[in-house]
Amino acid sequence: MKKLICIFGILFLTSGLAFAQGIPGDELINNAKLYNGKIVSYKGEAIGEVMRRGDYAWVNIREGNTVLGIWLPFTLAKEIAYAGSYNVRGDIVEVTGVFNRACPEHGGDLDIHAQALRKIVSGKQVKEKLNPAKANQALILLGVLFLVWILTLFLRK
Amino acid sequence: MIVKPTLQDLKAIGFYLGKIILGLALTMIIPILIGLFAKEFNPALDFLISLEISLIIGLILVKVCYTERELNWMQGMIVVSLSWVVAMFLGAIPMYLSGHWLSYSDACFDSMSGFATTGLTLVQDLDHLSLAHNLWRHLIMFIGGQGIVIIALSFFVKGASGAFKLYVGEARDEKIMPNVVNTARFIWLVSIVYLVLGTLSLGIVGVLEGLRPASALFHGACIFMAAFDTGGFAPQSQNILYYHSFVFEIVTIVLIILGAINFKLHYHIWMGNRKEIRRNLESVTFFITVITAFSITAMGLAQTGIYSKAVLLFRKGFYQLISAHTGTGFQTIYAQQFTSEWNHLALVGIIVAMGLGGAVCSTTGAIKMLRIGIIFKAFVEDIKRIMLPERAIVVQKFHHIKEVFLEDKQVRSALLITLAFLILYGIGAGVGMFFGYPFANALFESTSAAANVGLSCGITSPSMPAGLKLTYILQMWAGRLEFMSVFTLIGFLITAVKGK
Amino acid sequence: MIKVKLPFNIVLGIFTEILYAFAIMLAAFLICFLFKY
Numbered sequence: 001m002k003k004l005i006c007i008f009g010i011l012f013l014t015s016g017l018a019f020a021q022g023i024p025g026d027e028l029i030n031n032a033k034l035y036n037g038k039i040v041s042y043k044g045e046a047i048g049e050v051m052r053r054g055d056y057a058w059v060n061i062r063e064g065n066t067v068l069g070i071w072l073p074f075t076l077a078k079e080i081a082y083a084g085s086y087n088v089r090g091d092i093v094e095v096t097g098v099f100n101r102a103c104p105e106h107g108g109d110l111d112i113h114a115q116a117l118r119k120i121v122s123g124k125q126v127k128e129k130l131n132p133a134k135a136n137q138a139l140i141l142l143g144v145l146f147l148v149w150i151l152t153l154f155l156r157k
Numbered sequence: 158m159i160v161k162p163t164l165q166d167l168k169a170i171g172f173y174l175g176k177i178i179l180g181l182a183l184t185m186i187i188p189i190l191i192g193l194f195a196k197e198f199n200p201a202l203d204f205l206i207s208l209e210i211s212l213i214i215g216l217i218l219v220k221v222c223y224t225e226r227e228l229n230w231m232q233g234m235i236v237v238s239l240s241w242v243v244a245m246f247l248g249a250i251p252m253y254l255s256g257h258w259l260s261y262s263d264a265c266f267d268s269m270s271g272f273a274t275t276g277l278t279l280v281q282d283l284d285h286l287s288l289a290h291n292l293w294r295h296l297i298m299f300i301g302g303q304g305i306v307i308i309a310l311s312f313f314v315k316g317a318s319g320a321f322k323l324y325v326g327e328a329r330d331e332k333i334m335p336n337v338v339n340t341a342r343f344i345w346l347v348s349i350v351y352l353v354l355g356t357l358s359l360g361i362v363g364v365l366e367g368l369r370p371a372s373a374l375f376h377g378a379c380i381f382m383a384a385f386d387t388g389g390f391a392p393q394s395q396n397i398l399y400y401h402s403f404v405f406e407i408v409t410i411v412l413i414i415l416g417a418i419n420f421k422l423h424y425h426i427w428m429g430n431r432k433e434i435r436r437n438l439e440s441v442t443f444f445i446t447v448i449t450a451f452s453i454t455a456m457g458l459a460q461t462g463i464y465s466k467a468v469l470l471f472r473k474g475f476y477q478l479i480s481a482h483t484g485t486g487f488q489t490i491y492a493q494q495f496t497s498e499w500n501h502l503a504l505v506g507i508i509v510a511m512g513l514g515g516a517v518c519s520t521t522g523a524i525k526m527l528r529i530g531i532i533f534k535a536f537v538e539d540i541k542r543i544m545l546p547e548r549a550i551v552v553q554k555f556h557h558i559k560e561v562f563l564e565d566k567q568v569r570s571a572l573l574i575t576l577a578f579l580i581l582y583g584i585g586a587g588v589g590m591f592f593g594y595p596f597a598n599a600l601f602e603s604t605s606a607a608a609n610v611g612l613s614c615g616i617t618s619p620s621m622p623a624g625l626k627l628t629y630i631l632q633m634w635a636g637r638l639e640f641m642s643v644f645t646l647i648g649f650l651i652t653a654v655k656g657k
Numbered sequence: 658m659i660k661v662k663l664p665f666n667i668v669l670g671i672f673t674e675i676l677y678a679f680a681i682m683l684a685a686f687l688i689c690f691l692f693k694y
Contacts, residue, residue, distance in 0.1 A: 029491050032498065047284040048393055051367030051401070058367070058401045060393070062284060066491075067395050086197060086287040101463070102498070107403055107472035108464050110491065134202040134254070141209035148213050152220040354671070407682070414678040427670035429662075434677050448684050459692040467689040475685040 022094055025066025032101035032110060042068060042112055043094040043120065047084040050077045059083070061093065070095050071106065072114035082123030092121035161656035162649060166232055168222040173236045173323070174243065175218025177305060181244055182211035184300060185293075188251070192289035200289035203254035211247050233322030234645035240305050241634055245269040248297050255290045257281050259619045262626065267294070269630050272301030273637035274520060276389025276486030276611020277602075277629065279619050283394040288375065294390050295379040301637070302386025302416070302520040303344060304329060328639035331421045331518040347423045348385065351415060355381035358408050366402045384412035386520045389486025389611035396488045403472060409487060410479055417443065417483040417515025419527075425558055438530040438555045439516040443482075446529065450510040451478045457503030474503070477612065482510035484521035486611020495614040501597055504614075508601055511610045512582060522609030522636050524578045528571035530555060535568045577640050581607040581632055588628045589616065607632040 022043030028035055044063030051058040057077035060067050062084065072095065084090030097114035100106075185208040192201030228236065248271065249264035258264040263279040270277050271294055280286065280294075306327045321337045333340040356377040363373030376392050383390045393399040397409060422440065425433050434440050454474055464470045473490060480487045495504065514523025538553035545551060553563040585603025590596060594616055602616040606629040617629070635643045 029493055030497060032494075048399065049367075049369060049372060053367055060395060060399055062394075067284065067393075067399075069395070069398065069401050071401075084285055086200075086285055102465075102469065102473070104465055104469060106401060107406075107489075108469035109398065109401055109489070110494070111401070128196070128198060131199050131202065134199060134206065138202050138205045138209065141206055141213070145209050145213050145216075148216050152216055155220055350667070350671075410682060411675055411678040414681060415674055418674065418677075423670075423674070426673055427667045429666040429670070431670060431673045434673055440677065444681060444684070447681055448688065451685055452688055455688050455692045467686070467693040470689040470692060471686055475682075475689065479681070479685070 025063040025068050028099060029110060035099045036101040038099055039096065040099045041094060041096045045084050045092050046080050046090040049083050050080050069109055069111045070114050071111050072117060076114060076117040079117055079119055087126045087128055089123045089126055091119055091123040094118045094120055162653050168224045169226055169228055169232045170235050171218050171222030172224050173228060174239055175215045175222060177240045178211055178215035178243060181247060182208050182215055187296060188289040188293045191292050195288045197287040197289050200287040203251040204289060206254065207250040210250060228322050230322050231645055234326040234642040235649050237306055237323055237326030238638060238642040238646040241272060244272050244305055248272060251293060257286050263619055266626055266630055269633050271297035273609050273633040274298050274302045274386050274388035275606060275609040275633045277606060277613055277617045291392050295382040298386045298388030298390055299382040302388060303348060326642040329518050333421045333424050343424060344420050347420060351385055352381055355385060355412050362404050362408055366400060366405060380409065381412060384409050385416040387413055387416045387483050387485040398489045406472060406476055413483040413485045416520045419516035419518045421518055436556045438557050439526040442526045442530040446513050447482050450482060450506045451475055454478050454503045454506030457500050461500050463498050478507060478510055481507045481610055481612055483515050484523055484608055484610045488612060492613045492615040496598060504597055504601060508604050511604045511608050514608055524575050528575055531567055531571040534563050538563060574639060581635060585628055585632050588625060592622045592625050607636040609633060609636050
């Protein structure tokens with residue numbers, strides 16, 4: 001029994017050291033010295049596109065107003081089906097890996113070398129709905145423009 | 158005796174302003190086409206609405222203010238300064254309609270930042286912005302970098318002398334070719350040639366680095382426009398850091414240096430006088446100031462120890478520095494990192510580089526190399542006068558396409574504009590400090606705005622005080638036009654109120 | 658003849674300008690090495 005408690009106690013403490021909760025991007029950047037070289041967990045929306053570089057890939061992940069670059073094996077990157085853009089909501093993923101304040105391997109970039117990736121919410125293509133108010137405004141203005149143009153034709157000096 | 162502006166003045170100004178507005182309106186067709194092509198219908202509507210508003214205003218002005226007279230100097234200067242204000246307001250309309258800016262004033266900030274090729278931005282969620290809107294952000298950098306007026310000159314303005322006055326008002330006083338309309342057309346030639354070469358290079362590198370071909374080309378075109386026009390917007394929120402690519406960075410460095418070269422120098426080199434690049438006062442001064450400023454920054458960064466290898470110092474230290482010196486504003490570090498990772502010595506190199514700028518008659522801002530070179534030569538001349546026997550005749554020359562005698566008139570002009578820029582940097586820094594920002598940050602951001610650079614250490618954000626937002630907008634405007642046309646407008650308004 | 662010379666000069670001109678950019682980068686790289694030792 002005591003052994004079990006000890007084991008659970010150690011597991012509990014070490015999991016705390018691995019910063020298991022997704023850390024906000026801002027927090028990572030502003031305290032880069034603190035997190036440098038540590039294993040961190042970062043969660044957000046994949047944006048742009050997955051950029052394959054041989055056996056590895058880059059994907060940039062947006063959390064709040066911050067976007068961080070994630071370097072990961074292509075086998076993990078393949079999991080990402082949707083990356084956010086105008087009419088795409090990207091996959092929400094959580095990556096766990098080593099945080100680098102100025103990665104020596106990647107030209108000093110602030111990045112995370114991910115060892116694990118977990119898809120939390122699948123992204124999707126968003127169908128654009130035409131904004132009727134805007135369409136009306138455009139039509140009305142077209143009318144005004146036409147009117148002004150006719151007037152200019154008549155008001156010849 | 159201060160004379161009140163006449164109706165003739167207002168008509169002339171209104172007429173040419175109207176023509177420029179019409180020209181600007183037509184450029185909005187491009188994002189409409191992109192929107193339709195990419196099935197982004199709401200953005201296409203945004204631009205249609207903006208196009209209609211601009212056409213209405215332009216047509217009314219052209220008709221009501223119709224005049225056959227040519228512009229005089231004062232009117233020309235005012236047309237230029239007002240064009241930029243109007244362009245800001247009109248260019249902001251589609252941005253605001255997109256919903257990606259928290260207010261119309263934020264959209265105006267980005268609009269002025271785009272046209273003035275600054276690059277400071279208040280956009281929200283850039284990574285989800287439509288292609289049409291994103292293209293517009295970069296297109297206005299291309300338009301503004303060429304010169305809004307240059308565009309009009311190429312297509313609309315018939316009178317040559319009026320055209321020249323507009324040209325000078327927009328801070329381009331180098332006559333490249335005898336006819337100013339031909340000068341404007343040559344500037345377009347260089348830009349289009351490099352547009353093709355630059356977009357292709359970036360597109361190819363993009364594909365090699367993992368981008369899809371279509372996006373590589375789109376990013377390539379956008380990055381080219383922001384690079385060659387030393388603007389600094391990028392299609393994604395991480396700016397150039399998004400690409401995580403050394404080769405991509407190198408290509409952008411080449412493009413921004415090309416953009417910082419005097420168009421007159423482009424002309425002479427392209428016409429066969431290649432030796433000129435080694436002898437020209439501006440290209441030589443630029444080389445020296447870049448190396449000097451970078452030495453300062455490198456020294457500072459080496460002290461912090463953050464970049465452990467030479468290549469890291471280059472990719473982070475030099476990239477930010479050349480971005481600063483060419484007035485571009487591309488960043489491969491996060492804004493906060495200037496404060497949290499770099500030290501003050503490193504920042505000094507950046508601020509000095511930002512304040513100096515590139516060549517005159519290029520797409521850059523700030524004091525500019527010809528003036529720095531002239532001031533340096535003036536010092537040399539004065540030292541010579543002291544050292545040589547009193548009766549010796551001291552003659553100082555410098556090389557700018559041809560050998561030119563250094564005259565007091567040139568030195569005076571160089572010193573006055575330099576002083577004006579330094580004062581502007583200082584005023585912006587003062588306003589920043591008034592709102593509570595620390596000195597180094599306030600000076601950094603102020604210089605970035607006034608010199609139309611676009612690097613940010615974090616002050617520029619939607620939550621910044623409105624007074625500071627307005628200050629930066631005014632700085633971007635005044636810096637881009639090099640004061641004269643802005644002062645003329647102020648003078649005009651004063652005479653309108655006080656004159657008889 | 659002039660027609661052929663013009664684009665040829667332009668191409669060489671472009672090369673010259675790109676070379677200038679690389680010269681600046683090279684000098685900067687040298688400084689980087691200097692500061693790393």
